[in-house]
Amino acid sequence: MSEAGLPPLPDLEGDRGALARAVSRVEAGGDEARTLLDAAWKKTGRARRIGLTGPPGAGKSTLLATLVPLLRGEGKTVGVVAVDPSSPYTGGALLGDRHRMARSAADDGVFVRSVASRGAAGGLARAVPAVLDLLDAAGFDVLCVETVGVGQTEMDIAALADTVVVVLSPESGDGVQAMKAGLLEIADVLCVNKADRPDAATLASELEQMFDRGGERAWRPPVVCTEGRREVGPLREALEAHAAWLGQDDRLQERRRRGLEQRxxxxxxxxxxxxxxxxxxxxxxxxxxxxxxxxxxxxxxxxxxxxxxxx
Ligand SMILES: Nc1nc2c(ncn2[C@@H]2O[C@H](COP(=O)(O)OP(=O)(O)OP(=O)(O)O)[C@@H](O)[C@H]2O)c(=O)[nH]1
Ligand SMILES: [Mg+2]
Structure with missing residues (x-):
């Protein structure tokens, strides 16, 4: 079917089907995507953008599945973009995150989309920033994007998110890995997940020490402990604190300006x-x-x- 007759920007706020189709158009790229994005652009800037990154299996999806209902409880609408690692066999998206977030699926105030990284060498899928812009224009209050922080992607997420949450778990020396990968440098909030595991407190205090030794930063990232499936309150509070800090002077505008430049x-x-x-x-x-x-x-x-x- 020809899309030529469509208005540049369909009714993204009222019609979830239209939104899903618009996201697919943006993912496909090309002239049609750009027409849509040009129309959406002036409506962006209202959503708060949160990026979650960290090693595979740290608990990012689990945290989101608990955080999203919490945000909904506050009356906020939430868009979630999960960037899956591309499979070397099919290049397709893995749908695991979708299933885990099924709890939110029946709710019209939540929109979840998996985007395949499709081997966009060393970086976030090209479409991800554009999909976020579209969801922003569609009026969501909060946008969450999940990426696996293993390569270049973490640098990209810093350009997209107002707040970057680095999620670590006490398993497999996550702390040292994260430091090596430069993850700590882009963290606005450090989240030690799996607080029910015995080594969580140790990891948290190691991270605190790393930040203490790391010298002055305009914003000292708080280290919070969470239990993905039920206790994410400390993360919620840290997000609030960072939002309040960004709200002072023109910090948020400055951060977004730099992010756009990088994009x-x-x-x-x-x-x-x-x-x-x-x-x-x-x-x-x-x-x-x-x-x-x-x-x-x-x-x-x-x-x-x-x-x-x-x-
Ligand atoms: N014990 C414990 N297990 C957890 C906790 N949070 C998550 N898990 C488990 O850890 C595993 C990985 O969780 P995910 O949420 O899929 O992790 P992820 O970071 O999204 O993983 P990728 O998307 O593959 O990078 C799952 O089996 C979760 O049930 C927690 O707080 N405590
Ligand atoms: Mg995940």
């Missing part, structure tokens, strides 16, 4: 890269063959190509 930069670079790869395809193969034959180093081949396609 723009990434989109620009990935477009240019796509374009160049397309143009340089044959030459790349030829250079690779020469490298393989032992003629020149990879470095020299890359420099040569870069110079050739510079303009």
């Amino acid at each position: 723009l930069q990434r989109l620009f670079v990935s477009r240019v890269a796509d374009h160049l790869l397309e143009r340089a395809g044959e030459r790349l193969k030829a250079e690779a063959a020469e490298v393989a034959a032992g003629g020149i180093s990879v470095e020299t081949a890359a420099a040569r190509l870069a110079k050739e396609f510079e303009a």
Whole structure:
């Protein structure tokens, strides 16, 4: 069916079906997605954006499944975007998160969407920021995005979220891993989940010490302990505290401005890269063959190509 007759921005607030279709259009990308996003853009900026990241299995989805009803209880509408790790076999989205959040599924004030990362090399799926913008325009009060913090993605989430929650669990040396991966640097709230496990308190105090040694930060991230399935109150409070802090002066505006700049930069670079790869395809193969034959180093081949396609 042709979409040409559709208004630029359908009734996203009143019609959940229309919203779901609009999200799919945005995910598909291209001109149609951009028309929609241009129309949605001026309605964005109202939603509070919370990002949850952390190692696989730390309890991000479980926390959200408890936090979302809490927010609903406060009268807030909530959009959830879960970015699944792409499967090397199918590239499709894993639906686990969806099922776990089924409790909220019957509620019209909650919208849950799984987005496949589809191998967007080293970064968040390109569509994720756009989907968040669309949900923002649709009037949701709070937007939550869950990503697995294992690679580049954590840096991207900092550009998207007003508040980044890094979720760790006392298992498998999460604390040390997180520090190595640079996760602590982007954390606005540190959430030690699985507080029912014996080592949780130790991990929490280790993290406190890391922050104490880490020098002055304008915002010292609170370390909170949660039990994903039932006790998320401390996380809720920490989110409130960070929101209050962001509300002072023009901190929130400044953070969002920097985030937009970063998004723009990434989109620009990935477009240019796509374009160049397309143009340089044959030459790349030829250079690779020469490298393989032992003629020149990879470095020299890359420099040569870069110079050739510079303009
Ligand atoms: N004991 C205990 N188990 C928990 C707690 N929170 C979550 N879990 C369990 O930990 C496992 C992983 O939880 P998820 O919520 O799927 O973790 P996740 O961080 O979303 O995992 P990925 O999406 O794969 O990165 C599940 O079996 C949960 O039931 C908790 O507070 N205590
Ligand atoms: Mg999950």
